[in-house]
Amino acid sequence: MRVILTFFKDIPVLFRTYVSPQILHDIYQLIVIKAKRLTGLFPVEVHVTEHCNLNCKGCNHFSSIAEEGFLEPAQFEKDLARLAELSKNYFSIKILGGEPLLHPQITDFFDIARKHFPSTVVQLTTNGILLLKQPESFWLSCKKNKITVSVSQYPVKLDKKGIKALAKAHDVKLIFNGTTAEERMCKIPLDISGSQNMKKSHRKCPISWGCCVTLRDGRLYTCCIVAHIKFFNDYFKQNLEVCADDYVDIYKVSGKGEIIDFLEKPFPFCRYCATSKTSFAQRWGHSQKNINEWIDTPARPPAGG
Numbered sequence: 001m002r003v004i005l006t007f008f009k010d011i012p013v014l015f016r017t018y019v020s021p022q023i024l025h026d027i028y029q030l031i032v033i034k035a036k037r038l039t040g041l042f043p044v045e046v047h048v049t050e051h052c053n054l055n056c057k058g059c060n061h062f063s064s065i066a067e068e069g070f071l072e073p074a075q076f077e078k079d080l081a082r083l084a085e086l087s088k089n090y091f092s093i094k095i096l097g098g099e100p101l102l103h104p105q106i107t108d109f110f111d112i113a114r115k116h117f118p119s120t121v122v123q124l125t126t127n128g129i130l131l132l133k134q135p136e137s138f139w140l141s142c143k144k145n146k147i148t149v150s151v152s153q154y155p156v157k158l159d160k161k162g163i164k165a166l167a168k169a170h171d172v173k174l175i176f177n178g179t180t181a182e183e184r185m186c187k188i189p190l191d192i193s194g195s196q197n198m199k200k201s202h203r204k205c206p207i208s209w210g211c212c213v214t215l216r217d218g219r220l221y222t223c224c225i226v227a228h229i230k231f232f233n234d235y236f237k238q239n240l241e242v243c244a245d246d247y248v249d250i251y252k253v254s255g256k257g258e259i260i261d262f263l264e265k266p267f268p269f270c271r272y273c274a275t276s277k278t279s280f281a282q283r284w285g286h287s288q289k290n291i292n293e294w295i296d297t298p299a300r301p302p303a304g305g
């Protein structure tokens with residue numbers, strides 16, 4: 001019953017905060033995510049590569065300002081074994097980045113994920129740029145491990161026909177997500193002073209309901225922003241603090257119920273997000289690595305004012 005109530009509670013929040021050309025897609029996504037909670041499948045994202053070959057302006061994973069970095073398969077195995085211990089059927093796994101296809105051992109992650117989660121969805125989320133360059137062994141591993149290849153679309157040239165043909169030839173499930181429209185980037189502006197109201201920020205946040213729950217070094221975070229803020233702090237010499245109340249340590253919880261309880265609630269880091277100023281149709285472009293791509297910038301005074 002609580003899950004059903006939460007579901008209906010989120011719809012007005014969407015309408016208040018989320019009016020944009022993307023609204024139908026977003027409502028659809030909300031329904032999918034909530035349905036996954038009801039049916040017992042909860043997507044968990046893992047960065048296997050920190051950096052990216054597309055370097056988008058204002059990337060919400062901070063990959064365009066991240067140092068080159070690769071996840072060790074051994075760390076992935078340790079964390080997934082623990083997650084599976086908490087529930088083998090409840091979590092589905094999204095392998096992403098940054099750009100995951102930059103990882104030289106990408107297929108190791110497929111084997112590990114499928115070993116610990118034999119019957120749930122394991123998805124590779126990629127910008128697709130490197131898909132046609134993958135060796136035969138990549139496609140064979142996707143097939144063997146039943147990996148869903150999900151291509152996040154951007155306004156860049158991509159040989160969709162060629163990718164579709166390869167996936168079909170290897171009997172691999174392929175989906176194209178998002179849009180190639182120029183105005184497609186979501187910006188949740190950061191308030192580096194941390195003076196937002198935590199509860200209000202969380203309530204108005206378009207991603208607080210579970211679309212990008214992130215597992216990083218044994219910790220589960222509600223969203224990609226808090227999970228990867230380290231890259232923003234390092235690059236711009238900032239100190240947006242992450243404390244022990246901002247995540248769940250999967251090695252300390254007694255069961256998946258504790259995780260779900262945590263994911264439903266606001267947490268201290270939300271005070272850094274000016275979610276009431278979220279924009280869903282920022283023009284896509286390459287990052288200039290300028291802090292204004294991520295922070296809440298004052299509105300320009302009217303001309304002549």
Ligand code: SF4
Nearest residue numbers: 052054055056059098
């Ligand atoms: S493709 Fe995705 S991960 Fe890479 S920079 Fe763009 S938004 Fe970030």
Ligand code: SF4
Nearest residue numbers: 201205208223270273
């Ligand atoms: S930290 Fe909180 S308010 Fe900010 S994006 Fe994540 S869930 Fe939303």
